Amino acid sequence: xxxxxxxxxxxxxxxxxxxxxxxxxxxGDLIPTEVELAAEFGCARATVNRALRAVAEDGLLDxxxxxxxxxxxxxxxxxxxxxxxxxxxxEARGGAYAHRLLQRENRLPPAAVRGRMALxxxxxxxxxxxxxxxxxxxxxxxxxxxxxxxxxxxxAADLTQLSANEWLVAQAPFTSGDxxxxxxxxxxxxxxxxxxxxxxxxxxxxxxxWNDATAIxxxxxTFQDRKSVV
Amino acid sequence: xxxxxxxxxxxxxxxxxxxxxxxxxxxGDLIPTEVELAAEFGCARATVNRALRAVAEDGLLDxxxxxxxxxxxxxxxxxxxxxxxxxxxxEARGGAYAHRLLQRENRLPPAAVRGRMALxxxxxxxxxxxxxxxxxxxxxxxxxxxxxxxxxxxxAADLTQLSANEWLVAQAPFTSGDxxxxxxxxxxxxxxxxxxxxxxxxxxxxxxxWNDATAIxxxxxTFQDRKSVV
DNA sequence: CAGTGGTCTAGACCACAAG
DNA sequence: TTGTGGTCTAGACCACTGG
Numbered sequence: 001x002x003x004x005x006x007x008x009x010x011x012x013x014x015x016x017x018x019x020x021x022x023x024x025x026x027x028g029d030l031i032p033t034e035v036e037l038a039a040e041f042g043c044a045r046a047t048v049n050r051a052l053r054a055v056a057e058d059g060l061l062d063x064x065x066x067x068x069x070x071x072x073x074x075x076x077x078x079x080x081x082x083x084x085x086x087x088x089x090x091e092a093r094g095g096a097y098a099h100r101l102l103q104r105e106n107r108l109p110p111a112a113v114r115g116r117m118a119l120x121x122x123x124x125x126x127x128x129x130x131x132x133x134x135x136x137x138x139x140x141x142x143x144x145x146x147x148x149x150x151x152x153x154x155x156a157a158d159l160t161q162l163s164a165n166e167w168l169v170a171q172a173p174f175t176s177g178d179x180x181x182x183x184x185x186x187x188x189x190x191x192x193x194x195x196x197x198x199x200x201x202x203x204x205x206x207x208x209x210w211n212d213a214t215a216i217x218x219x220x221x222t223f224q225d226r227k228s229v230v
Numbered sequence: 231x232x233x234x235x236x237x238x239x240x241x242x243x244x245x246x247x248x249x250x251x252x253x254x255x256x257x258g259d260l261i262p263t264e265v266e267l268a269a270e271f272g273c274a275r276a277t278v279n280r281a282l283r284a285v286a287e288d289g290l291l292d293x294x295x296x297x298x299x300x301x302x303x304x305x306x307x308x309x310x311x312x313x314x315x316x317x318x319x320x321e322a323r324g325g326a327y328a329h330r331l332l333q334r335e336n337r338l339p340p341a342a343v344r345g346r347m348a349l350x351x352x353x354x355x356x357x358x359x360x361x362x363x364x365x366x367x368x369x370x371x372x373x374x375x376x377x378x379x380x381x382x383x384x385x386a387a388d389l390t391q392l393s394a395n396e397w398l399v400a401q402a403p404f405t406s407g408d409x410x411x412x413x414x415x416x417x418x419x420x421x422x423x424x425x426x427x428x429x430x431x432x433x434x435x436x437x438x439x440w441n442d443a444t445a446i447x448x449x450x451x452t453f454q455d456r457k458s459v460v
Numbered sequence: 461c462a463g464t465g466g467t468c469t470a471g472a473c474c475a476c477a478a479g
Numbered sequence: 480t481t482g483t484g485g486t487c488t489a490g491a492c493c494a495c496t497g498g
Contacts, residue, residue, distance in 0.1 A: 005474090006486090006487060006488090007487090008486075008487080009486080009487085017471095021403050021405070022403075023403075027400075033463085033464065033465085034464080034465070035464090043487075043488085044487060044488045044489065044490095045465095045488095045489090046467090046486095046487075046488070046489090047486085047487060047488080049466075049467090050486085050487095052465090053465095063465065063466095064464085064465075064495085064496085065463085065464055065465045065466075065494065065495045065496065066462085066463055066464050066465075066494095066495060066496045066497060067463095067464070067465090067495095067496075067497080068463090068464060069425075069463080069464090069465080074314070074315060074318060074399070075399075076312050076313065076314050076318075077312075077313040077314075077407070077408045078310050078311065078312055078313065079310070079311045079313060080308050080309070080310045080311075081308065081309045081310075081311060081459075082306050082307075082308055083306065083307040083308065083309060084304070084307075085304055088304060088306075115244070165473075169304070169305075171255070173251045173253075174250075175251070177307070178458065178459070179309045179458065179459040180455035180456050180457065180458045180459070181411055181433060181457045181458075182433050182454060182457070183413030183414070183431040183432050183433040183434070183456075183457070184431050185413075185415075185429075185430075185431045199408050199415075200415075201413040201414050201415045201431030201432065202413050202431065203411060203412050203413040203433075204413070208252070226410050226411060226412035226413075226436075227410065227411045228408065228409065228410045228411075229311075229408070229409040229410070229411070235466060236469090237468090238466090238467075239467075239468085263482085263483065263484085264483080265485065266484090267488060273468075273469085274469045274470065274471095275468070275470090275478095275484095276467095276468070276486090277467085277468060277469080278469090279484075279485075279486090280467085282484090283484095283485090293484065293485095294476085294477080294483080294484075295475065295476045295477065295478075295482085295483055295484045296475090296476060296477045296478060296481085296482060296483045296484075297476095297478080297482095297483070297484085298482090298484080299483090299484080380463095407464080412497075414471060431488095
């Protein structure tokens with residue numbers, strides 16, 4: 001008979017989402033204020049605030065002080081991609097992970113790499129190529145540059161056991177990263193490593209990692225398969 | 231002289247991030263409880279809670295009741311990709327958007343499409359092909375299937391002016407979507423539309439949109455260029 | 461200036477899970 | 480059972496911004 005439990009912010013969020021989806025509140029509409037909604041739901045304003053903030057973070061509401069809260073006209077869909085360490089990605093699917101370091105050298109990077117990493121013209125960088133395997137099958141080909149000035153201790157690291165990615169995640173702090181998706185046709189060597197041919201188009205992910213204004217590493221991972229996101 | 235302003239949750243978050251990055255708190259470490267941190271920062275527990283929740287949502291902390299809060303051992307990096315309507319994406323960069331409907335027919339979809347959209351074997355679907363242009367240059371090629379049983383009113387829609395995507399966003403409610411990134415080599419016709427050749431590898435995004443258990447639309451967008459994410 | 465969201469507080473109770 | 484995070488409340492003040 002009586003309402004035993006209090007109104008939770010999830011309750012409010014669900015109700016708000018329903019009203020948006022049912023077009024009870026239409027795109028561009030101004031919705032009631034937090035105070036009004038709190039009265040309607042019989043809860044504290046903070047609870048409404050929590051709910052509306054969550055919905056706004058999903059991009060379905062636009063909130064502005066003094067103005068109020070509007071239903072977003074063009075909800076920008078956001079897809080959150082999880083980027084686990086490859087070993088974890090493979091092991092999470094029950095596969096056996098292995099990693100093979102193919103190349104390791106200290107050299108002057110090409111101009112394109114130097115530019116993207118904002119390296120000095122005279123700076124050398126560590127060039128790594130590696131293959132990631134799932135159940136002994138090629139899973140991804142890695143082509144990496146590491147700014148050795150930013151991470152000098154990597155010179156002494158054994159990267160045949162622990163992958164460069166795991167070593168860097170554990171040893172080198174970073175503050176931000178860029179991500180670029182693309183497609184490419186592999187060179188003969190890459191194709192051979194991945195067990196495919198030059199005729200195929202491969203999906204690639206490039207990650208450029210920064211510690212403040214210092215580039216740490218630029219890595220391109222090339223996959224045979226497509227990648228799904230939630 | 232005196233501390234004029236109160237401690238904000240952003241202050242706490244910044245401090246927590248510093249301690250994680252400086253390895254004052256190392257991966258796997260249990261950090262102080264909310265009560266302890268609140269005492270240390272001289273603020274309410276709710277403020278600490280807000281800050282720790284934000285950091286945990288970024289994946290750098292693991293929080294569990296009774297256990298406490300730990301620094302994540304393997305912070306799963308999350309990249310949030312914004313997926314705007316193509317017209318907005320182009321216009322946001324100062325380009326002039328145009329849209330050309332190339333094909334529109336009602337037909338039985340191939341088995342692969344039928345399977346992914348969970349359509350009945352006898353169900354027809356609306357097949358659309360379109361080209362999106364930026365400053366009169368080909369920008370993306372669209373290949374779309376629409377479940378007409380789920381969105382019957384699209385049969386009467388003029389999709390030469392408003393793109394199918396914008397029409398659907400405005401008219402067809404949806405509850406969830408899947409996203410798949412991939413690479414492909416275009417067929418001769420697609421290559422011609424995009425002003426490229428079959429020799430190039432193209433980046434593609436597939437989106438499958440659901441309204442509860444009913445598929446609304448399956449669309450594949452093929453781009454010449456790479457896509458960057460923050 | 462006024463109205464709206466943003467946040468802090470102090471206290472309270474709940475929910476979960478290790479022991 | 481107990482300790483920890485999760486949440487709600489009622490009230491207060493702040494911050495931004497349109498008028």
